Amino acid sequence: MAQQCPNIPEVGDFVTINIGPSHPAMHGTLRVIAQTDGETILKADPEIGYLHRGVEKLGENLTYHQFIPLTDRLNYCSAITNNVSYEMAVEKLMGLEVPEKAQLIRMIMMELTRISDHIVCIGILGVDLGAFTPYFYLFIQREEIYEIFEWFNGSRLTTTFGRIGGVEADLPEDFEQRWEELKPNLRKAIDETDRLFTHNRIWMDRTIGTTAISPEDALNWGFTGPCLRAAGVKRDLRKDEPYGMYDKVNFEVPTGKHGDVFDRYIVRMIEMEESIKIIDQAFQMYKEMAPDAPLRAKVPKIIKPPEGEVYHAIESPNGELGFFVKSDGSDKPYRIKIRPPCYMIYQAFPELVQGEMIADLIACLSSLNIIAGELDR
Amino acid sequence: MSLKDRVERCLGDYATAFVECRGDLCVEVPVEDVLKVIASLKDELGFDFLSDLFGVDNSVLFEKKAKAAKKKKKAEDEALPGDDVPPPPRFEVNYLLLSLERNERLQVKIRVPEDKPEVDSVTGIWKAATWPEREVYDMYGIKFKGHPDLRRLLMWDEFPAYPLRKDYPLEGQGEERHLSYTTTES
Numbered sequence: 001m002a003q004q005c006p007n008i009p010e011v012g013d014f015v016t017i018n019i020g021p022s023h024p025a026m027h028g029t030l031r032v033i034a035q036t037d038g039e040t041i042l043k044a045d046p047e048i049g050y051l052h053r054g055v056e057k058l059g060e061n062l063t064y065h066q067f068i069p070l071t072d073r074l075n076y077c078s079a080i081t082n083n084v085s086y087e088m089a090v091e092k093l094m095g096l097e098v099p100e101k102a103q104l105i106r107m108i109m110m111e112l113t114r115i116s117d118h119i120v121c122i123g124i125l126g127v128d129l130g131a132f133t134p135y136f137y138l139f140i141q142r143e144e145i146y147e148i149f150e151w152f153n154g155s156r157l158t159t160t161f162g163r164i165g166g167v168e169a170d171l172p173e174d175f176e177q178r179w180e181e182l183k184p185n186l187r188k189a190i191d192e193t194d195r196l197f198t199h200n201r202i203w204m205d206r207t208i209g210t211t212a213i214s215p216e217d218a219l220n221w222g223f224t225g226p227c228l229r230a231a232g233v234k235r236d237l238r239k240d241e242p243y244g245m246y247d248k249v250n251f252e253v254p255t256g257k258h259g260d261v262f263d264r265y266i267v268r269m270i271e272m273e274e275s276i277k278i279i280d281q282a283f284q285m286y287k288e289m290a291p292d293a294p295l296r297a298k299v300p301k302i303i304k305p306p307e308g309e310v311y312h313a314i315e316s317p318n319g320e321l322g323f324f325v326k327s328d329g330s331d332k333p334y335r336i337k338i339r340p341p342c343y344m345i346y347q348a349f350p351e352l353v354q355g356e357m358i359a360d361l362i363a364c365l366s367s368l369n370i371i372a373g374e375l376d377r
Numbered sequence: 378m379s380l381k382d383r384v385e386r387c388l389g390d391y392a393t394a395f396v397e398c399r400g401d402l403c404v405e406v407p408v409e410d411v412l413k414v415i416a417s418l419k420d421e422l423g424f425d426f427l428s429d430l431f432g433v434d435n436s437v438l439f440e441k442k443a444k445a446a447k448k449k450k451k452a453e454d455e456a457l458p459g460d461d462v463p464p465p466p467r468f469e470v471n472y473l474l475l476s477l478e479r480n481e482r483l484q485v486k487i488r489v490p491e492d493k494p495e496v497d498s499v500t501g502i503w504k505a506a507t508w509p510e511r512e513v514y515d516m517y518g519i520k521f522k523g524h525p526d527l528r529r530l531l532m533w534d535e536f537p538a539y540p541l542r543k544d545y546p547l548e549g550q551g552e553e554r555h556l557s558y559t560t561t562e563s
Contacts, residue, residue, distance in 0.1 A: 049531035057540060061547050092399050219477070222427055222505030233477075240480050308398035311473055311484065313428070322429065324473070328438050339429040339473075347508040376531060 014042060017358075021050045025128060025362045028372030032349075032361065039357050044350045051376040059336035064090055064164060064303040067336065072158035074340065074374040078117040080109045080149070080161040081316040082374075088243065089312040089323035090164050091297075093305040101293040102166035103244045104286040109152070109161060111275040111282070115186065116145045117317035117369075118226075118268040122193065125265060125366040129206050134193040141189045144182050148175075164303060166296030171286070179283065183276060190272055198266070207262035211352040211364040218259060221351075222344035225319025226267045227368055231259030237315035249281040261360075261367040304331050311339075318342050318369055340374035380481055387421050388414060403484040408466075411487050412497045415472065419502060424474035424483060427499070430509035432470050432489075432517040437543045439464040466490035468517055472499070489519055498524040516541035 020031035029050035035043045055074070059067045071082040084106050091098060119142045123135040146156045152172065153159040162168065197203045213223070218231040228235055236253040238246040254270035256263025305327040313322030319341030326335040345368050353361045381395060384404055391414050394405040406414045418424045443464060466488040474483045489496060498521035499506045510521045511530040518539040521527055529536060533554050538545055 049533070052531040054540065057545075057547060095399060217504075219426055220504050222503070235477060309403070309484075310399050310401050311429075311482065320428065322473075324429070324431065324471075326433060328441065334438060335433050337429065337431045343508065344505055348504070 013037075019361075021047075027124065027365065027370060030365070030370060030372055030375075032365075034353075034358070034361065036358065039359075041353050041356055041358060041361060044353050044361065046346060046349050048346070048372075049376055051372040053377065055377045056336055056338065059333055061332065063331050064305070064333060067333070068162075068164075069158065069160045072160055074338065074377065075117075075316065075318065075321075075342075075371045076157055076373050077120045077371060078113040078317045079157060079159045080106075080113045081117075081314070081321060083159065083161045084110055085312070085314045085316065085321045086323050087162050087164050088314060089310060089325045090303070090305065092312045093308060093310045093325050093327055094164075094299075094303070096165050096297045096299065098166050098244075098297055099294040100245065101170075101286065101289045102162075102295045104282050104289070105167050105171055105295075106162060107244055107246070107249075107282045108171070108279050108286070109149075111279045112145050112148065114275045114317045115272050116142045118272050119145075121317075121366070121369040122197075122265060122268055125261075125363065126193075126197065128362050128366045129203070131197065131200075131203065134196050137189045137192050137196075141182070141186045144185065148178060148182070151178075163296060163299075165299035166294070168295075170295060176283070176287075179279070183280075186276065187273075190269065194269060198269075204262065206360075206363060207265060207367075208260060209258070210261045210360045211356055211367075212258045212260040213348070213352060214259065217348070217351075221348040223319070223348070224341050224344065225315065225317070226264055226271065227259070227345050228319065229254065230256035230263035230267045232257050237313060237320060241313075243312075243314055245282070245285070248285070249278050251275075251278050261363050264367040302331050304329065309335075313339065316341060318371070318374075319345070321374075338374070338377055340377065342368065342370045343375050346370050346375060380483065383422060384418075384483065387417060401482065401484060403471075403486055405486045405488070408487045408489055408496060411472075411485070412499065412502075414485065415474075415499050415502055418474060418483070418485070423476045423478055424481075426475040426477055427503040427505045428473040428475045428482070430470065430472050430499075430506050430513065432468055432513040432519060432541070434468055434517060434541065434543045435465070436467050439467075468494065468519060470496055470513060470519065494519040495522055496520070497522050500524055515539070518542070 014035050014037050016035050018033050020026040021029040031047040033045045034041050055070050058070060068083055071086045072079040074082045119138045123138045126134045149159055150156045153161055213231050215231045215233045218228050232255055234253055234255050239253055251274040254267050256267050307327055307329045309326040311322055311324045313320045321341055322339035324337035325333050328334040353364055380402055385392060391406050391410050392404050393407060396403045468489040470487050470489060472485040474485060496519060498510055508530060510524055511527060513519050514521060514527055515529040515532055516539055528534060536552060538550060
């Protein structure tokens with residue numbers, strides 16, 4: 001019998017069930033205690049903290065550069081976005097101007113991460129709903145993306161990409177060839193997934209209308225990213241508060257209407273297409289750069305930002321990923337606060353799944369793309 | 378009209394200090410008035426999105442500053458002994474607000490004393506504050522009055538300390554979690 005959650009009183013014939021923290025359908029170490037009437041959820045209470053490693057406390061005891069590898073371990077599906085977000089916050093604190101070429105390399109890598117993160121989300125959502133085939137179509141291409149990461153960073157998952165003030169290395173010479181090889185396969189995989197899912201009767205029955213949220217509620221709960229756009233709010237930090245070189249590329253921001261699982265899925269599908277377009281444009285701009293253009297701003301060996309505090313947020317695949325860095329003038333940050341996107345989204349979970357079926361709870365969890373690493377920090 | 382002027386006009390005497398760092402504007406307000414301030418910022422200036430809420434423990438920073446000030450004073454003149462200004466309240470809670478329409482960000486800061494760590498909860502205005510407030514309570518021991526469900530969030534319920542306070546050691550104090558399993562009769 002599960003430990004009773006203080007939130008949920010035991011009443012009548014209702015059954016309290018415990019899902020997680022170690023459960024095949026839960027992504028990572030998440031735990032939900034749900035009170036059910038038959039198969040309908042009356043109340044759900046998520047319990048988090050099983051992957052709490054104290055990253056923020058550790059950050060106060062490490063130097064600015066030593067913290068970059070820890071940011072890999074936040075959202076391990078899109079490590080590069082975490083790295084760049086943290087680096088940009090420190091650069092803002094120090095007032096550094098990052099060279100354009102480095103910004104382009106960052107942009108290309110970040111968009112590749114966005115694709116791979118969405119692949120994970122959609123693939124696993126399919127598996128959770130019983131559709132196994134698209135998972136393989138997509139994950140083969142994700143593997144190819146990870147090959148690119150490995151060959152650029154030396155590691156696949158925990159990339160430790162970039163340095164404060166720029167990037168450490170130029171794109172290797174055969175990036176173009178690799179990307180041209182990957183692109184048609186990627187498009188084909190997305191297209192095949194689209195054909196297998198979007199108009200599939202079972203898929204539509206399971207996802208349309210499931211755990212829908214209104215735009216007002218979504219904003220009130222602090223939703224960002226694909227989940228907010230699925231609810232119909234056109235907000236994307238790449239467009240609204242352009243950072244890096246995002247104001248120089250053309251892309252569309254897709255939005256949904258109902259904020260249900262289906263809209264979250266379709267928004268992610270379109271975003272992958274848009275990311276491919278962004279990479280193409282960014283690489284075109286990259287090719288026009290001089291081959292010996294600088295990759296890193298002039299950064300002192302020991303980083304000691306002036307006293308102050310800044311917050312900088314970028315659009316990670318999941319939503320607004322922000323870092324608040326407070327410096328006391330020494331070589332270690334005084335306080336680092338991470339604003340993970342899925343932390344805000346997951347707190348709305350009890351409201352989202354109330355009155356839905358238990359199987360929809362799993363679908364909702366996958367579609368929100370909750371990553372325990374960045375949830376618990 | 379710049380953001381600072383607008384905030385100044387909207388808050389009037391509530392705004393006790395403005396700090397600008399690299400384009401980020403931060404306004405300090407008294408801890409008692411936080412609900413009023415947040416509500417009027419939301420209604421009048423259109424800050425309709427709570428981006429984040431978090432605490433900071435400033436004890437080490439103030440100690441350092443006091444030491445530096447003492448040194449400086451000693452170097453300058455030996456007069457005026459013993460008129461040390463009491464340090465400002467130990468904790469601070471920051472609210473990161475965002476106006477979706479204008480794409481402006483504003484940081485609202487309140488200072489919370491150690492002997493009375495109580496703040497009004499803003500969960501009535503933004504549901505988004507639910508977990509962040511629980512986390513601040515969990516990590517710093519600041520209580521939020523009017524929070525619907527103020528429990529620990531990341532640490533377990535029986536955890537005896539507040540880990541993000543600066544006097545909590547990095548390697549911990551050897552706390553262990555003991556799970557008690559109960560069986561029900563059937």
